Amino acid sequence: AWFQEIEGAGGQAASLRSGMIAGRLARTWERRTEDLARRREPITGVSEFPHLAEPPVQREPAPTPIGGGLPRVRRDDAYERLRSRSDDHLTASGARPKVFLAALGPVAAHTARVAFAANLFQAGGIETVAEPAPVDAESVAEAFARSGARIACLCSSDAVYGEQAAAVAAALKSAGALRVHLAGKPGERREELVAAGVDSFVFAGCDAVEVLSSALDVMEVA
Numbered sequence: 001a002w003f004q005e006i007e008g009a010g011g012q013a014a015s016l017r018s019g020m021i022a023g024r025l026a027r028t029w030e031r032r033t034e035d036l037a038r039r040r041e042p043i044t045g046v047s048e049f050p051h052l053a054e055p056p057v058q059r060e061p062a063p064t065p066i067g068g069g070l071p072r073v074r075r076d077d078a079y080e081r082l083r084s085r086s087d088d089h090l091t092a093s094g095a096r097p098k099v100f101l102a103a104l105g106p107v108a109a110h111t112a113r114v115a116f117a118a119n120l121f122q123a124g125g126i127e128t129v130a131e132p133a134p135v136d137a138e139s140v141a142e143a144f145a146r147s148g149a150r151i152a153c154l155c156s157s158d159a160v161y162g163e164q165a166a167a168v169a170a171a172l173k174s175a176g177a178l179r180v181h182l183a184g185k186p187g188e189r190r191e192e193l194v195a196a197g198v199d200s201f202v203f204a205g206c207d208a209v210e211v212l213s214s215a216l217d218v219m220e221v222a
Contacts, residue, residue, distance in 0.1 A: 022071070029073055036075055037209040039123075046076045047208065050122040052086075052096065078209045079123055082216065086125025089221045097219045098149035100177075101130040102140055102168055105160035110134065113155040113183040120202055121153070124212030137167035141175035150219050153181040153202065162189070166196035173197035178218050181211075 002024075006015045015021045035041040042048040065072060074080075090096050099121045103110040118128045129147040144152060152172045154165055161184065169180050181200045186193050190201075202211055 016070075025071065029071075032075065033078070037078060037207050038205050039208050040205065041075075043076050043079070046079045047123045048119060050083075050119070052122055052125065052127060082124040082209070082212050084125075085216050085221050095148070096125060096127040097216060097221050098127045098129050098147060098151075099181075099215070100144050100147040100149035100152040100172075101128050102144070102152055102154050102172065103130055103134050104136065104154060104156035104164050104168060105134055107134075109157040109160045110155050113157075116204070117153045117155050117181075117183045117202065120208055121212070121215070123208060124216065126212065126215060135168070136164060137171045140168050140171050144172055144175045144177060150177070151179040151181070151215055152177045153183055154198070155183045158184060158187070161193075165189075165198070166192055169193065169197040179215065181215075 006012055006021070009015045009018065009020055012021075032041060036043070036047065039047050045051065045054075086096050099117075101114055101117055103114050114130060121128050129149055131143045131146075135143045154161070154168060156164070161182070165182060169182070172180050177197075179199045180197050181202050182193060182198045183202055185203050186198075186201050200211065200214075202208075
C-alpha cells in the first residue's frame with residue numbers, strides 16, 4: 001500500500017521532493033522514539049542488560065556519509081548521550097554517578113524490583129549500589145552513607161511498601177538523599193509516599209530517558 005501511495009504521488013523522486021516520504025519517516029521515528037524512551041522497544045546491551053564495565057569497542061572511524069537523501073538516525077542515541085555524561089563524569093572524578101538501591105523486606109519480596117531498578121539506572125550509566133542484607137528505617141541512613149550515592153531507589157513488593165516505604169523514604173531524605181525513587185506504581189498511596197519523601201516512581205513503561213536524564217541533572221553530572 002505504501003509503494004502504491006508513492007507511485008500514485010508520481011514516483012519516488014517526486015515523493016522525496018514533495019516531502020511526503022520525509023513526513024512519513026518523521027512520524028514513524030517520533031513513535032519509535034517514544035517506544036525506545038519507555039523501553040517498549042528494547043535495545044539489548046543499551047536500554048536492557050547494560051554492562052557498565054564493558055570496554056569500548058576499538059575500531060577505525062566510520063566513513064563520513066554522503067550528504068543529502070533520507071535522514072540517518074541511531075535508535076540508541078538518547079541512551080548513548082546519557083552514558084557519555086556518565087563516562088565524562090568517570091573520567092573527571094574517578095567514579096560513576098551512583099544510586100543506592102534500598103532493598104526492603106525478605107529476598108523474595110525485593111529481588112524482582114532490585115533487578116528492574118538496576119537494569120533501568122545502569123542504562124543511563126548510573127552505577128547501582130546495594131547492601132548484602134535488606135535495610136529498614138533504622139539502618140538505611142548508615143547504609144546510604146556507606147554507598148557513596150547521592151540518590152536512592154526503594155525496591156520491594158507492594159505489601160512491604162505498605163509497611164515500610166514511608167518511613168524509609170523519610171529516613172533517606174533526612175540522610176541527605178537528593179532524590180528518592182520507588183520501583184513500582186504508587187496506586188492509592190501516592191500522596192502518603194510523596195509526603196514522606198518519594199520524589200519519583202519508576203516502573204515498566206515509564207519514560208526511562210526522562211528519569212535518567214533528570215537523575216543525572218540532580219547529581220550535577222554535566
